[in-house]
Amino acid sequence: MLDGAVVTVELTVCAALLSLIIGTLSVALQLSRFRAGYWLSRSYVSAMRGTPLLVQLFVVFFGLPLLGIKGQSFLAATLAIGFNSGAFVTEILRAAILNVPAGQLEAAQAIGMSRAQTSRRVIMPQALVLSLPALTTEFTLVLKATPLASVVAVTELTYTGTLIIARTFHPTEILLTVAAGYVVVALAFTQLSRWLEQRFAILHL
Amino acid sequence: MDWQLMFDNLPLLLEGLERTIAISIAGVVLGAAVAAILVALQRSGRRWLIVPVRVYTEVVLGMPNLVLLYIVFYVLPGVGLLIEPLAAGLITLILYYSPYFAEVMRGALAAIPAGQIEAGRAVGMSRPAVMWRIILPQAFGLMLPPMTNLIIGLIKDSSILSVISVVELAFQTKQVIARTYAPFEVYLLVAIIYWVLISTVAVGLRRAERWVTLYRRA
Numbered sequence: 319m320l321d322g323a324v325v326t327v328e329l330t331v332c333a334a335l336l337s338l339i340i341g342t343l344s345v346a347l348q349l350s351r352f353r354a355g356y357w358l359s360r361s362y363v364s365a366m367r368g369t370p371l372l373v374q375l376f377v378v379f380f381g382l383p384l385l386g387i388k389g390q391s392f393l394a395a396t397l398a399i400g401f402n403s404g405a406f407v408t409e410i411l412r413a414a415i416l417n418v419p420a421g422q423l424e425a426a427q428a429i430g431m432s433r434a435q436t437s438r439r440v441i442m443p444q445a446l447v448l449s450l451p452a453l454t455t456e457f458t459l460v461l462k463a464t465p466l467a468s469v470v471a472v473t474e475l476t477y478t479g480t481l482i483i484a485r486t487f488h489p490t491e492i493l494l495t496v497a498a499g500y501v502v503v504a505l506a507f508t509q510l511s512r513w514l515e516q517r518f519a520i521l522h523l
Numbered sequence: 524m525d526w527q528l529m530f531d532n533l534p535l536l537l538e539g540l541e542r543t544i545a546i547s548i549a550g551v552v553l554g555a556a557v558a559a560i561l562v563a564l565q566r567s568g569r570r571w572l573i574v575p576v577r578v579y580t581e582v583v584l585g586m587p588n589l590v591l592l593y594i595v596f597y598v599l600p601g602v603g604l605l606i607e608p609l610a611a612g613l614i615t616l617i618l619y620y621s622p623y624f625a626e627v628m629r630g631a632l633a634a635i636p637a638g639q640i641e642a643g644r645a646v647g648m649s650r651p652a653v654m655w656r657i658i659l660p661q662a663f664g665l666m667l668p669p670m671t672n673l674i675i676g677l678i679k680d681s682s683i684l685s686v687i688s689v690v691e692l693a694f695q696t697k698q699v700i701a702r703t704y705a706p707f708e709v710y711l712l713v714a715i716i717y718w719v720l721i722s723t724v725a726v727g728l729r730r731a732e733r734w735v736t737l738y739r740r741a
Contacts, residue, residue, distance in 0.1 A: 367675070368718040368725075370682035372693055373710055380706040462587040469686060476590055489597035497594060501585035 319492075322478025323499060329395060329474055330461045336400030337460065338453075341407025348412065359408065366405030372466055374398045379470050395467035403460050410456060414449035415441060447518045454511030458504050465500075475499055529712055532699040539695030540716060546609075546691055547678045550616040554677070557617055558624030565629065580622040588619045588680055596687050612684035616677060623673050631665035632658065664736040671728040675721055682717075692716065 347355035468477035
């Protein structure tokens with residue numbers, strides 16, 4: 319079962335990283351000068367939030383072979399969860415960026431910084447700090463989404479649990495252990511989130 | 524992609540959609556009812572009532588809903604309660620979402636200025652009357668935006684019930700795929716159906732939000 323837990327953590331980390339990358343790109347598109355980028359990003363967010371993750375997972379899982387990639391269920395799960403979470407990360411980053419005081423932007427432009435410089439050195443650092451609490455919540459949601467990968471036979475914690483149950487016929491003990499595993503890791507994430515918030519509160523934002 | 528094949532199987536999918544809508548409505552109504560009870564318990568001030576609620580909330584908030592579903596379906600029979608899939612699924616949805624609903628309700632109730640209660644009591648209204656005629660109407664308007672997100676989440680999570688062979692949209696897609704052997708196309712179509720359903724619900728709830736807060740914006 320420990321192997322299953324390892325795979326769960328791997329899946330969570332990979333999906334979370336992917337969602338951060340996609341979320342950042344998506345937010346950049348939304349706030350860019352290109353109307354097409356805005357429309358693309360909004361459609362992406364709407365699609366991800368308007369459909370169940372299970373269905374998205376199956377679409378990716380059955381769609382990958384059509385692109386020539388066969389038999390990769392871990393990849394399918396990572397892509398599906400990553401893309402789904404990326405939409406929520408987009409919204410989180412969008413809210414954070416819009417909450418950076420306008421004076422920061424004005425001051426940066428007054429000094430003569432270009433748009434790229436302002437974004438990189440003034441806006442994004444502050445936006446990232448503002449978004450930390452919501453991002454850790456989202457990270458926890460990614461963790462809680464990983465059991466869905468068991469329906470495409472990714473050997474994560476829940477799937478491993480069901481395999482053991484099929485062998486030993488002790489659903490109660492196994493499932494309660496599995497549940498406890500998730501609760502423990504979720505609590506760890508919550509503690510990490512609180513620690514991070516305290517560290518960054520020094521910045522007096 | 525054979526669209527004629529899709530249209531032929533549409534009735535099966537629509538039957539699943541009907542069941543999904545029914546399950547979602549039941550889940551929301553019952554979940555909100557349980558949440559109201561949870562909130563009442565938490566505001567009672569009695570520790571022996573509050574502590575179990577907090578424990579239950581913390582435990583459920585940390586658990587994935589699929590794991591909770593397996594527990595309800597596979598573990599409860601061990602203690603003598605044999606539950607059919609639909610009931611197990613509904614119970615899971617309610618167990619999972621009522622803490623979230625309760626947190627939203629608690630926040631909404633706490634956001635009403637205490638002056639409202641004081642004024643109501645000052646003109647001689649009883650406690651229940653104050654709650655029913657002054658607090659709840661205002662709290663309802665505050666609750667709706669976060670509840671919209673939760674309700675949409677519940678509708679999406681109803682798809683998980685397909686793992687327990689509950690007849691709803693996600694389960695019916697597997698039936699259709701068994702007939703058509705076109706998993707990608709069918710799941711894409713079903714994704715669109717879900718998207719239309721959820722967008723409609725979202726728009727409807729936003730209208731409801733505006734109607735409920737008319738008193739504030741007239």
